[in-house]
Amino acid sequence: MSIEIKMPALSPTMEEGTLAKWLVKEGDTVSSGDIMAEIETDKATMEFEAVDEGVIAKILVTEGSDNVKVGTVIAILAEEGEDPASVTSGGGAKADTPQPADPQFKGTPDATDPNAKGNEAQGGARTVEQAEDHGRPADAGTASPKPAAAAGGDRVKASPLARRIAASKGVELSGVSGSGPNGRIVKADVEGAKPGAGQSQATAAPTAEAAAPAAAPKPATVPDIPHEATKLSNMRKTIARRLTESKQTVPHIYLTVDVRLDALLKLRGELNHSLESRGVKLSVNDMLVKALAVSLIAVPKCNVMFTPDQLISFKRADISVAVSTPSGLITPIVKEADTKSLSVISTEVKDLAGRARDNKLKPEEFQGGTASISNMGMFGIKQFEAVINPPQGMILAIGAGEKRPYIVDGELGVATVMSATGSFDHRAIDGADGAELMKMFKELVERPLGMLA
Structure with missing residues (x-):
């Protein structure tokens, strides 16, 4: 079964990033821990590591692409024994709905400010699985939850920590939707569940009105003076936003x-x-x-x-x-x-x-x-x-x-x-x-x- 590689949330404030450079190409074999790409976040340029083993079947987002939303499928990985040529994107380039940041991230300073907010995640799907299993909160912006078990009664996919929390709270895992890779249930999915509840803990889809983006500010009029325009980096945008928030609030x-x-x-x-x-x-x-x-x-x-x-x-x-x-x-x-x-x-x-x-x-x-x-x-x-x-x-x-x-x-x-x-x-x-x-x-x-x- 092919694996979707998605744009990770490398900080709790990250909503989109720039895929600065691919360090692999289609047909390359990767192992867990291999560096696959360099991603420019709202913090810095960071290396993105592979979590699974396989062959890069398709690259869906070219290097240099700006404003790639968190959760967007950027590549497809063919697992062992799977023919990479038979893998299709399946429309996977559409961004999944990002999940809200863990409450534990409230109040973490933004280090891109000159005077700075953060998360400990470094890898893609690893930010959900490894962070959750080591007692750290899962990253903001992970893919939207998927059913943890198939209708045919397959074993529920859940991390050991999620199972322990569910058992202590009396939560039935079969009714909980997982937000981890391939629908795996992680800590954040069961922490908010009520005893005996079987509903999904996924974030409700926003209404059309709530989802409508705010009107973009009117661009400033540039004087008719010889000048050079430089595109704002993600870091510079974050510095501007955070300093404005600080002085205003x-x-x-x-x-x-x-x-x-x-x-x-x-x-x-x-x-x-x-x-x-x-x-x-x-x-x-x-x-x-x-x-x-x-x-x-x-x-x-x-x-x-x-x-x-x-x-x-x-x-x-x-x-x-x-x-x-x-x-x-x-x-x-x-x-x-x-x-x-x-x-x-x-x-x-x-x-x-x-x-x-x-x-x-x-x-x-x-x-x-x-x-x-x-x-x-x-x-x-x-x-x-x-x-x-x-x-x-x-x-x-x-x-x-x-x-x-x-x-x-x-x-x-x-x-x-x-x-x-x-x-x-x-x-x-x-x-x-x-x-x-x-x-x-x-x-x-x-x-x-x-x-x-």
Whole structure:
């Protein structure tokens, strides 16, 4: 039996993508784990892996195709013993109805924003099966549910986890429609079922009115001036949409402190001298990432995420670091930055930033984070206000360090000073709590041994 290979949802916000490049051709044999294509999502360009074994019988969507809807059949795979020449598309190029994202994805930051949302999925159908069987939510945009069993009484197709959940809830699997590959019942299909229920858990088809697309905005009039038009990438579209949403829906409050850097710069020089033999060179930004992470743990009321009915408080500090790439800004994450050494943070930041510029990050490396940091000091920017990455609660904007008149030991002198501005979601974080975080950050930078204790 042939297998339909469908456009995967590689992030919970992805509704369509660009099939940038096919790495296989018709007639090629593929095995599970083989890279079949490169797909440009609303996040980045990512590799798409094969889940099943077989022969590529037909490629239905050519490389370079834009706006390929999630669930669209992009190729047909002939299984072992099946004649690829006999395989027909069967009209499979029509996009199935995407399923809604798992509620667990609510509030995951969008990492394509300069200041960023996500999912851990990397492969096509694997995003449903493997994620579900390892306790992670299935991806948004998977194909519409199919009957789990044939009318002839075939065995119900269901994952082991789905069977356990169904048994504990008293749900009859024979009456549940599966949204996994080939109609397999997965975790998401049985979680919402009521005991004794036999109805399909599939999402109801929208009415014609609800399904009607919103009217497209009127394009701007381009002045009669010599110019060059560049097509917007999926990442740039997402950045524009997410930043607009943030500024329109999140009440920002901005708090700025001036921070003396002399002690931190001195410690950095000493540490770099001792780390030279290990090939590690700390940047000021590496130390500021650590200071922000420790501050968030010390002031937990700022290490939060706002949802419509809950305030989520995080127990560790994962810092999203803004990195400029040719496609736009992306924020790879230094996880558990509050407990990692400066040398580890430095090594990770350099590795993540390099792979971000090469579009080689894995989804879990840039999706998530509890707060963000954006440093524009290297451009000579003295002070700026960054846009929050919903649903994160705050972002720290770092300006350039410069020599300024400063009160040193009670007397007017000259010191190296930078301005740091915290942008806080006022729905989740009160001004006094934000001020406490900024005060803690200032103290840690001015007395940097405190962040190492």
